[in-house]
Amino acid sequence: MESNILMERSESRILHTYNRYKVVLDHGEGVYLYDIEGKKYLDFAAGIAVQALGYGNEEYNNALKNQIDKLLHTSNLYYNQPIAEAAEKLCAVSGLERAFFTNSGAEAIEGALKSAKKYAYEKDGCTDHEIIAMEHSFHGRTLGALSVTGNAHYREPFEPLPGIVKFAEFNNLESVKALVNKKTCAIIMETVQGEGGIYPAEKEFLAGVKKICEENDILLILDEIQCGMGRTGAMFAWQNYGIQPDIMTCAKALGCGVPVGAFVMTQKVADGSLKPGDHGTTYGGNPFVGAAVSKVFDIFEEKNLVEHVKEISVYLEEQLDKLVEEYNFVTARRGMGLMQGLELTIPVGEVSAKALEYGLIVITAGSNVLRFVPPLVIEKEHVDEMIEKLKKVFCEFK
Ligand SMILES: *Cc1c(COP(=O)(O)O)cnc(C)c1O
Numbered sequence: 001m002e003s004n005i006l007m008e009r010s011e012s013r014i015l016h017t018y019n020r021y022k023v024v025l026d027h028g029e030g031v032y033l034y035d036i037e038g039k040k041y042l043d044f045a046a047g048i049a050v051q052a053l054g055y056g057n058e059e060y061n062n063a064l065k066n067q068i069d070k071l072l073h074t075s076n077l078y079y080n081q082p083i084a085e086a087a088e089k090l091c092a093v094s095g096l097e098r099a100f101f102t103n104s105g106a107e108a109i110e111g112a113l114k115s116a117k118k119y120a121y122e123k124d125g126c127t128d129h130e131i132i133a134m135e136h137s138f139h140g141r142t143l144g145a146l147s148v149t150g151n152a153h154y155r156e157p158f159e160p161l162p163g164i165v166k167f168a169e170f171n172n173l174e175s176v177k178a179l180v181n182k183k184t185c186a187i188i189m190e191t192v193q194g195e196g197g198i199y200p201a202e203k204e205f206l207a208g209v210k211k212i213c214e215e216n217d218i219l220l221i222l223d224e225i226q227c228g229m230g231r232t233g234a235m236f237a238w239q240n241y242g243i244q245p246d247i248m249t250c251a252k253a254l255g256c257g258v259p260v261g262a263f264v265m266t267q268k269v270a271d272g273s274l275k276p277g278d279h280g281t282t283y284g285g286n287p288f289v290g291a292a293v294s295k296v297f298d299i300f301e302e303k304n305l306v307e308h309v310k311e312i313s314v315y316l317e318e319q320l321d322k323l324v325e326e327y328n329f330v331t332a333r334r335g336m337g338l339m340q341g342l343e344l345t346i347p348v349g350e351v352s353a354k355a356l357e358y359g360l361i362v363i364t365a366g367s368n369v370l371r372f373v374p375p376l377v378i379e380k381e382h383v384d385e386m387i388e389k390l391k392k393v394f395c396e397f398k
Helices: 002-013 058-070 081-094 105-124 143-147 152-158 173-177 203-216 267-271 287-303 305-326 348-357 380-395
Strands: 025-029 032-035 040-043 098-102 130-134 164-168 184-190 219-223 247-250 261-265 330-336 339-344 363-365 369-372
Touching: 040 380, 058 287, 081 098, 081 261, 081 287, 098 105, 098 267, 098 287, 105 143, 105 184, 105 219, 105 247, 105 261, 143 152, 173 203, 184 203, 203 219, 261 267, 287 305, 305 330, 305 339, 305 380, 348 363, 348 369, 348 380
Parallel strands: 130 164, 130 184, 184 219, 219 247
Antiparallel strands: 025 032, 032 040, 098 261, 247 261, 330 339, 339 369, 363 369
């Protein structure tokens, strides 16, 4: 009852841009969420790959509480200690050299695109550079991020979008080569496509794109907003490939619940791109988010979370593969680490809605993929519980 009233109140005043699941979430503990009526849910979505540490991590919560009492915000006109530490840790784990903190993933993409454009402008003084992006990609909803998002349905109502963007087929090197010319300033892609349906880049493809970039002084921008922060069994997914981007974007699990993103680059790109006055943000990188990011990296290290993901994801993959064998409407599994997708021939939206009834939170990706992006702290018992609940859901579709 209480839920219904709250949902109605929300719908009457919040702009209707989401068709939400019919649940009002209230609090979380570990890898479980509870709605306002006290019903318990096993969470295999983590607020869309954000809550890497799950819920109620005491060390993380205390770091935030302490920072609230000290100082929330200063603006970027002054220095602050938490964000300096966060930047050092982000650079240390990525091997990249300069970070700019944003308030969201889309803003990190905007910054990465601006950096690439400025880098090319500094070289030849022209402003007619082109960007190559991938079909079925997702980079966010702001106009710049939308311009490189390979989903016509998201883009069309808002065209013309800024910049000259050409779309190549993901994992098809020839299709990228065909678009490269003297005006190409950047190639942008997700290392593992998320919203598009959980498609990891193939090794030869990413290596080939990297080579094209090196040979032509084109910047490789890797979007690690969803696949980064340990999710694939490496701190950043590209670290599984033995290459390095010129610029990467982070958000989602970077702050584990606090709105923060970043674009991070090599010293070479930093030296040749954004200068004082070229970019800015009022909130971005304030002491509060700095304290969160800094503590997130500490906890990742203490808990050896990346190693944990490597181990537990083998088990998750095995269990998901069994579903592919067992159910004729489960046609494929794809993914890396704790970023997994099951391709279904039954309506995925109905499956994820039904799962809620059984106390399981899973989300969808693309039009036919059930997406699993749980907190990185899950254990085998949680995988077993998820599979058990999912089987009950599948039963209703037999
Ligand atoms: C979520 C996401 C974004 C956008 O991030 P927001 O914080 O929603 O702006 C960009 N790229 C990828 C790969 C994402 O998954």
